[in-house]
Amino acid sequence: MRIDIITVVPELLDSPFAHSIMKRARAKGLLEVVVHNLRDHTPYRQAQVDDYQFGGGAGMVMMPEPLAILLDKLKEERQYDEVIFMTPDGKLFDQKTANSLSMRGNIMIICGHYKGIDERIRQLYVTMEISIGDYVLSGGELAAAVVVDAVGRLIPGVLNDETSALFDSFQDGLLAPPVYTRPADFRGMKVPEVLLSGNPKLVDEWRHEQSVLRTKERRPGLMGEE
Ligand code: 6GU
Numbered sequence: 574m575r576i577d578i579i580t581v582v583p584e585l586l587d588s589p590f591a592h593s594i595m596k597r598a599r600a601k602g603l604l605e606v607v608v609h610n611l612r613d614h615t616p617y618r619q620a621q622v623d624d625y626q627f628g629g630g631a632g633m634v635m636m637p638e639p640l641a642i643l644l645d646k647l648k649e650e651r652q653y654d655e656v657i658f659m660t661p662d663g664k665l666f667d668q669k670t671a672n673s674l675s676m677r678g679n680i681m682i683i684c685g686h687y688k689g690i691d692e693r694i695r696q697l698y699v700t701m702e703i704s705i706g707d708y709v710l711s712g713g714e715l716a717a718a719v720v721v722d723a724v725g726r727l728i729p730g731v732l733n734d735e736t737s738a739l740f741d742s743f744q745d746g747l748l749a750p751p752v753y754t755r756p757a758d759f760r761g762m763k764v765p766e767v768l769l770s771g772n773p774k775l776v777d778e779w780r781h782e783q784s785v786l787r788t789k790e791r792r793p794g795l796m797g798e799e
Contacts, residue, residue: 574677574728575605576721577647579640580684580714581622583610589718590725598731606721614646615639623687632688640683640694647681656681656700657720659713660689663702666720668743670703674720675727682720684713746795750783 578586586608598604612620616638623633654677705716725731732738742749753764767779788795
């Protein structure tokens with residue numbers, strides 16, 4: 574899978590995909606992340622990519638021409654299954670969206686900055702608009718990193734048994750159960766007996782019970798009770 578990201582702050586995306594599972598996904602050739610600096614593609618002087626908004630008001634808007642030039646160039650080179658614009662007024666990102674994106678071949682992600690991008694780019698190019706939550710970030714980069722991480726780890730072959738996504742929170746509509754490691758007695762706090770029982774069936778039952786309890790308590794909406 575290839576993910577192209579368009580940004581005016583490429584430095585923000587240096588580290589998120591250079592470690593841990595994302596690093597392995599790229600090393601294995603399962604995930605390719607290509608970051609494009611929009612300023613390298615603007616036809617305007619002094620690498621200008623934003624301008625005042627028509628109608629007045631505080632905040633700059635990303636101009637359509639640099640984005641269109643770069644998008645046209647990339648779309649000539651390959652077909653994109655989805656052109657995503659990261660924006661707080663987009664659709665809330667969830668595990669279901671991550672699952673479906675992980676089955677795509679080529680994805681483009683546009684990161685907005687300032688007051689956003691010219692509306693005509695959204696009309697002409699964008700096929701999907703994503704928000705990662707009801708709060709405002711300074712730009713779409715950190716949100717894009719969240720999406721790439723959530724999607725990248727679901728690409729078949731990226732995770733192994735050790736890191737399997739099968740038991741993640743949300744993957745079965747439930748939150749994950751509590752987990753424990755050594756020591757079995759930590760400052761007087763003991764690991765639940767059943768986990769030391771060596772009985773996989775009992776362990777599975779306990780974990781499922783805990784998942785249900787936790788979900789009811791913390792996120793009743795996930796169980797269709799909201
Ligand atoms: Cl995708 N972008 C920005 N700027 N803020 C956000 C967001 C995205 N999702 C939540 N807040």
